Amino acid sequence: MSFRKRLAAGEFVVLAEMNTPKGVNISKMVLDSRRIKGRVDAVIIPDMDNGVMKMSAMAGGVLMHQQGVEAIMHVYCRDRNSMALQGDLLASHVLGIQNLIVVHSEDMTVGDHREAQPVNELDELGLIAAIRTLQDGKDLAGFELDGRPDFTTGCTIASYKDGELELAEKKVAAGAEFMVTPPVFDLDVFAAFMEKAKRLNVPVIPTVFLIKSVAIARYIATSEPEANLSETLIKRIRKASDREMEGIKIAGETVAALRDMAHGVKIQTLGWEHRLGAILDAAGL
Amino acid sequence: MITAERKPLEEIIDSVKPFQRILLVGCNECVTVCAAGGRKEVGILASALQMNFMKAGQTIDIKELTLERQCDPEYVEELSTHMDQVDAVLSMACGCGVQEIARRYKDKPVLPAVNTKFMGASERQGVWAERCQGCGDCLLGLTGGICPIARCSKRLLNGPCGGSTNGKCEISPEVDCVWQLIWDRLKALGMEDRYEDIMPAKNWQTGRGGGPRKIIREDLAE
Numbered sequence: 001m002s003f004r005k006r007l008a009a010g011e012f013v014v015l016a017e018m019n020t021p022k023g024v025n026i027s028k029m030v031l032d033s034r035r036i037k038g039r040v041d042a043v044i045i046p047d048m049d050n051g052v053m054k055m056s057a058m059a060g061g062v063l064m065h066q067q068g069v070e071a072i073m074h075v076y077c078r079d080r081n082s083m084a085l086q087g088d089l090l091a092s093h094v095l096g097i098q099n100l101i102v103v104h105s106e107d108m109t110v111g112d113h114r115e116a117q118p119v120n121e122l123d124e125l126g127l128i129a130a131i132r133t134l135q136d137g138k139d140l141a142g143f144e145l146d147g148r149p150d151f152t153t154g155c156t157i158a159s160y161k162d163g164e165l166e167l168a169e170k171k172v173a174a175g176a177e178f179m180v181t182p183p184v185f186d187l188d189v190f191a192a193f194m195e196k197a198k199r200l201n202v203p204v205i206p207t208v209f210l211i212k213s214v215a216i217a218r219y220i221a222t223s224e225p226e227a228n229l230s231e232t233l234i235k236r237i238r239k240a241s242d243r244e245m246e247g248i249k250i251a252g253e254t255v256a257a258l259r260d261m262a263h264g265v266k267i268q269t270l271g272w273e274h275r276l277g278a279i280l281d282a283a284g285l
Numbered sequence: 286m287i288t289a290e291r292k293p294l295e296e297i298i299d300s301v302k303p304f305q306r307i308l309l310v311g312c313n314e315c316v317t318v319c320a321a322g323g324r325k326e327v328g329i330l331a332s333a334l335q336m337n338f339m340k341a342g343q344t345i346d347i348k349e350l351t352l353e354r355q356c357d358p359e360y361v362e363e364l365s366t367h368m369d370q371v372d373a374v375l376s377m378a379c380g381c382g383v384q385e386i387a388r389r390y391k392d393k394p395v396l397p398a399v400n401t402k403f404m405g406a407s408e409r410q411g412v413w414a415e416r417c418q419g420c421g422d423c424l425l426g427l428t429g430g431i432c433p434i435a436r437c438s439k440r441l442l443n444g445p446c447g448g449s450t451n452g453k454c455e456i457s458p459e460v461d462c463v464w465q466l467i468w469d470r471l472k473a474l475g476m477e478d479r480y481e482d483i484m485p486a487k488n489w490q491t492g493r494g495g496g497p498r499k500i501i502r503e504d505l506a507e
Contacts, residue, residue: 109495115488 003042003070003099004152006264007178007203013264014255014285015072015205016276017044018064020055026063032273033067039280042070042099044180044266048079051111058092065096072154073097075131078105081121082130082140089134093149101154101180102127102171125174128155132175154178157204159193160226168200178202180266183209185220186228187257194261203263208254210269210279211247214238248275252282286315286406287379288413289322289399291330297375298337300396301345304372307334309398310364310386311351312378319413321399322377324351330377330398355382361389368393404435421491421498427479429470434487436463442484 006013016036018029033043043064047057061071073092080088089100108118122130130140137148155176157168168179179197184190184206197204211217211229214237221229233250240246251267258265267279291297301307309331317323331347338345348367352360355378364374364386373394376383379401387395403415418435424442425432434440438456445464448455452465471477489495 107496109490114495115486115490117489117492117494 001041003072006041007152010203010263012259012262013041013203013205014039014280015042015044015264015266016040016273017046017266017268017270018060018273019046019049019270020057020060022052022054024055026055028273029060029063030067032276033064033069035274036276036280037067037069039277039285040069040267041264042072044072044101045074046103047074047076048111049074049106051078051106051108051113053111053113058088058095058097061092061097062095070099071097072099072101074103075100075127076103076105077120077122077124077127078108078118081119085122085127085130086134086139089131089151090145090149093151098150099152099154100131101156102131102176103156124155125170128153128171128174128176152177154180154205156180156182157197158182159190159197159206160228165196165200168197172200172202176202178263179204181206183207183220183227183268184254184258185209185233186230187254187261189228190258191261205264205266206258206262207266207268208251208258208279210251210267210272210275211237212270212272213243213247245278248278249282251279252284255279255283255285286318286404286413287381288319288402288405289316289379290402291321291326291377291399292397294330294333294337297330297396297398298334301334301373301375304345304394306346306348306371306373308348308350308364308367308371308374309334310355310374310376310378310382311349312355312376312382313351313353314356314378316378316382316399319407320411322379327351327377330375352378352382355379356385358385358389361385364390419492420487420489421495422488424484424487427482427484428467429474429476429479431463431467431470433463433467436461436466442487444480 003013018032021029045057045060048054057073061073064071102124104124108114108116131151131153133140134149137145139145153175155171157179158164159181179202181204190206194204214234217229217234217237220227221234237243237246255265267276269276309327311322311324311327313323327349331349334345334347348371352363354360368390373396374386375396375398376386377398383395383397404417404419405413405415408414415435417432420434433442438454439446445462449462449465452462454460454462468480471479
């Protein structure tokens with residue numbers, strides 16, 4: 001069943017994230033996708049996440065399509081004006097990409113091309129609306145399209161921020177059909193958020209982040225206190241005889257627990273996509 | 286100077302409608318020079334607003350004032366004695382002035398009466414044209430004192446595009462091709478060899494690409 005159909009049927013969706021290479025060596029990406037084929041409903045392809053120049057997500061999405069894995073492609077506003085965004089969206093549809101997530105883009109000043117000129121002509125809401133406009137058979141200048149693209153479009157929601165539900169409501173009104181949250185480390189805090197998020201009336205998909213080391217856990221706990229990564233969790237990894245495996249277990253347990261709380265899950269492994277299978281095993285999926 | 290144009294009267298009327306007492310504030314600097322928001326324009330706008338409201342059978346209380354500089358806290362302070370007698374401020378300064386008033390008087394709505402346009406120069410009486418985009422890394426020394434960032438439609442750094450015809454830009458026969466101007470000027474200066482230099486991709490970080498900018502002069506900052 002496709003991602004769209006599972007979402008519509010209220011089935012729990014399992015998504016994995018895979019980054020495109022910085023270069024043209026696609027062997028890891030292809031291998032990783034083959035490993036999890038049939039075990040996830042779709043793979044999310046970020047596009048130049050954190051402002052780091054990489055192979056475009058569109059090619060990543062097409063690669064997934066070629067492997068028989070459904071793709072969900074990130075789209076954002078920093079690097080493309082409204083012409084380029086629309087052209088790429090039409091191209092993506094033609095090349096088989098059916099799902100999009102409109103995401104926030106990190107500022108150029110924090111990426112690896114700090115001298116580049118950012119665009120930011122549209123914002124996230126404007127882009128969601130633009131996708132809807134294309135689907136309605138028109139471009140942003142009001143001209144008729146010869147053939148309409150069709151996408152299932154999601155967006156992100158910063159579950160820990162004030163005013164974010166109000167912003168999310170606007171995104172839903174503009175055309176967003178599902179939401180992806182930042183990593184969940186505290187299930188009670190997330191449950192409280194889900195209670196509030198009911199009013200959005202769209203599926204909410206939390207992110208489960210693979211903690212690869214104590215240092216990463218410590219970094220998140222210190223630099224992003226809003227992520228609610230507790231000392232107890234850090235201690236659990238520190239005391240484990242196999243810390244790597246403990247991180248995988250924690251991710252698996254979180255995925256399993258979220259099955260009763262959310263509409264799906266996005267597993268984020270940032271370079272450790274070869275361990276996705278182990279996380280799914282730990283989650284009993 | 287920073288150039289501006291007054292907003293259409295209908296738009297200004299709409300923005301002040303919810304308020305009874307307005308403080309209409311002009312600025313003696315750039316907007317005076319480009320005849321958009323100086324003392325004279327404050328008077329004209331005040332009369333136009335009064336007339337329009339009277340015609341509609343309504344009244345509006347407008348107090349007129351023109352500051353030396355609206356982008357300077359020292360002068361904006363002068364408004365403090367008037368603030369408790371007004372419901373909103375209508376500013377005829379550029380965006381910098383509007384924001385300085387908003388920053389100082391946090392409980393008063395501030396409305397812009399002009400559209401801030403660009404940093405430019407006067408070409409002749411009543412005509413102003415864009416000259417600088419504040420890219421933060423001036424290259425006028427390389428281009429004969431004529432800016433391709435502000436004056437080329439494509440911001441090209443290495444000569445004209447194929448759309449340059451008879452010294453004019455492809456976007457309009459009214460617009461000079463800035464690379465024609467640069468070439469003519471370099472020739473006149475005997476610096477044609479400068480044209481052969483290849484300019485690398487520009488670092489946009491010093492411009493708006495690097496986010497909102499600030500200058501801190503350690504020797505002057507308190």
